[in-house]
Amino acid sequence: MSITEFEYKTGFPALRLTNSNGSASVEILLYGAHVLSWTTNNKQILFLSDKAIFAPGKAIRGGIPIVWPQFGPGPLPQHGFARVKTWRLGKTNTNDDVSVELHLLHDEDTLKIWPHKFNLTLTIRLKEKSFYQELTVHNEDNHTFEFTSLFHTYFTVDDIKTTTISGLNNVTYTDKVDGSKTKTETNKTLEFTSETDRVYNDGGKNANPILINDCIQVIGSGTTSDIVVWNPWQEKAKGSVDIGEHNFSKFVCVEVGHVHDSVKLDKDQLWKGSHEITLLK
Numbered sequence: 511m512s513i514t515e516f517e518y519k520t521g522f523p524a525l526r527l528t529n530s531n532g533s534a535s536v537e538i539l540l541y542g543a544h545v546l547s548w549t550t551n552n553k554q555i556l557f558l559s560d561k562a563i564f565a566p567g568k569a570i571r572g573g574i575p576i577v578w579p580q581f582g583p584g585p586l587p588q589h590g591f592a593r594v595k596t597w598r599l600g601k602t603n604t605n606d607d608v609s610v611e612l613h614l615l616h617d618e619d620t621l622k623i624w625p626h627k628f629n630l631t632l633t634i635r636l637k638e639k640s641f642y643q644e645l646t647v648h649n650e651d652n653h654t655f656e657f658t659s660l661f662h663t664y665f666t667v668d669d670i671k672t673t674t675i676s677g678l679n680n681v682t683y684t685d686k687v688d689g690s691k692t693k694t695e696t697n698k699t700l701e702f703t704s705e706t707d708r709v710y711n712d713g714g715k716n717a718n719p720i721l722i723n724d725c726i727q728v729i730g731s732g733t734t735s736d737i738v739v740w741n742p743w744q745e746k747a748k749g750s751v752d753i754g755e756h757n758f759s760k761f762v763c764v765e766v767g768h769v770h771d772s773v774k775l776d777k778d779q780l781w782k783g784s785h786e787i788t789l790l791k
């Protein structure tokens with residue numbers, strides 16, 4: 511079991527966590543507390559675009575961006591600022607499962623655009639077949655603040671056209687590619703034939719775990735029970751500088767979080783949200 515510090519590309523301090531027999535590893539940038547890669551059983555689970563842009567202030571296309579304190583468009587930049595800030599390494603543990611804690615504290619720049627004092631801790635834990643992330647939000651201000659939060663995970667798939675997702679049957683969702691209409695999932699298994707951008711409200715309350723291709727299981731916590739499912743499809747991927755037409759079929763985003771409404775966090779209070787991803791076979 512080890513934790514190694516290294517530099518990713520030029521100027522991006524990074525960490526590599528490896529389990530005891532070397533069969534699983536994860537790579538994390540301090541920039542965005544961004545998980546770039548998770549391999550287990552010699553299989554890369556996450557998708558990272560070959561056109562991803564690594565530059566200060568830019569979001570990285572692929573891996574697991576942390577969406578906080580705002581999901582989607584709004585008064586703040588799209589998906590908030592946590593994914594484009596540099597986090598600080600805190601506690602590490604190599605005794606049981608290998609894990610690290612990363613921290614992000616409010617600063618002059620965040621206070622200018624979001625006038626609330628916060629302290630975020632992201633715990634990342636690697637087990638042999640699974641990977642766990644937990645975000646703790648501490649309200650360090652003297653008033654209540656609100657936020658939405660999401661683990662924006664990009665999963666690598668052989669072909670989006672043959673990809674299936676199960677576990678969402680009967681769950682209500684907002685269809686962002688159909689005028690944000692509210693619908694109920696009628697399919698036992700979700701398949702992809704066109705651009706898909708859906709916010710399943712309280713998806714996680716549904717007792718079923720989410721399964722991607724019957725092989726990867728995704729589970730949120732009680733506080734993170736919404737599931738966003740996204741693939742931009744060919745045209746939008748072509749128009750996106752950091753995706754590219756050739757990449758649209760290679761990934762699906764299955765994102766666990768709390769986005770159907772805002773979390774209201776009182777002063778001095780803590781909020782925790784997590785997800786666990788397991789390779790079943």
Ligand SMILES: O=P(O)(O)OC[C@H]1O[C@H](O)[C@H](O)[C@@H](O)[C@@H]1O
Binds near residue numbers: 589738
């Ligand atoms: O391009 P980004 O800002 O990273 O957002 C990528 C996607 O994130 C989520 O999945 C949203 O539901 C989509 O509407 C959005 O297009």
